[in-house]
Amino acid sequence: MADEATDCSTKEQIALYVRYFNRQQGEVCEEFLGYREASSTTGQALAETFLEALDEYGINIDQMRGQGYDGAANMAGVHRGVQARIRERVPLALYTHCRAHSCKExxxxxxxxxxxxxxxxxxxxxxxxxxxxxxxxxxxxxxxxxxxxxxxxxxxxxxxxxxxxxxxxxxxxxxxxxxxxxxxxxxxxxxxxxxxxxxxxxxxxxxx
Incomplete structure (x- = not known):
């Protein structure tokens, strides 16, 4: 899961999270990995930044089964968005739109x-x-x-x-x-x- 925003110094910062199943505890866990500065906000550039960061943290990208972002075109676009770029690399990483942005309750x-x-x-x-x-x-x-x-x-x-x-x-x-x-x-x-x-x-x- 990831999102990007401009900080007070006008730099684009990406916040990265992972959600995973902890076999020892028998429960789903969520962890904040850290921030990455984005040189570009295109889907291609952000996807590459995400994958590079996951690799640096020692996460096996091939085991990714989901990805979650907001509905912005550069994130959710079906052709050039981050989710589409990620799925070119990991076909089983299904995209889920951020529920906080789409609550209909x-x-x-x-x-x-x-x-x-x-x-x-x-x-x-x-x-x-x-x-x-x-x-x-x-x-x-x-x-x-x-x-x-x-x-x-x-x-x-x-x-x-x-x-x-x-x-x-x-x-x-x-x-x-x-x-x-x-x-x-x-x-x-x-x-x-x-x-x-x-x-x-x-x-x-x-x-x-």
Whole structure:
């Protein structure tokens, strides 16, 4: 499994992982191998970099039975993508599209939408943000969990690690979010009331 991204110095870095069956433990394991700098992001260049790295780590390429990347053309292309180039070398290495980029579970999508909507609701309104900060100041447990943060984080469409941070932040101050939205709704903010109802509806869905 691999993915590439541009780092802060504008270099293309490739993160490489392997998933394998550990016979001694009797379970599937996953290990991070390391990073490789990419001289080019074409399917051919990336495939060569992947195979060279696996060889350097002493991994028997001929035993590869799967490969997983995102859906970008240079990765998933059926003719010139990485997966196609790899299969020219290892025909049994079947390609699987990254599930994180193709999740169709309604409950997961609803959850993501709810978190994003709530973050935007507070981020783009000074009145709502002030109310949120006041509610947070009155909740010692949430305030400590937030570790000096005073705002929710919005979800990034492409950086999945940032989504983890946004979801963790939302979880830590969940009670504060609901309390603030309900207070705002009670003061006549119809949108805030709707957001609070949306969150409660989601909780009812997962509980059922």
């Amino acid at each position: 309604t409950i997961v999508r609803n959850m993501m939408d709810t978190v994003q909507t709530a973050a935007f609701a507070f981020d783009y309104s000074a009145k709502r943000l002030l109310n949120f900060e006041e509610c947070l100041a009155n909740d010692d447990e949430a305030r400590m969990a937030m570790n000096r943060k005073t705002k929710l984080k919005t979800l990034c469409e492409t950086r999945w690690f940032s989504r983890v941070d946004a979801l963790n932040t939302f979880l830590k101050c969940f009670a504060v979010v609901v309390e603030s939205l309900e207070e705002l709704g009670g003061d006549g903010d119809s949108k805030a009331r709707g957001y609070a109802l949306s969150i409660k509806q989601y909780l009812m869905e997962i509980e059922s």
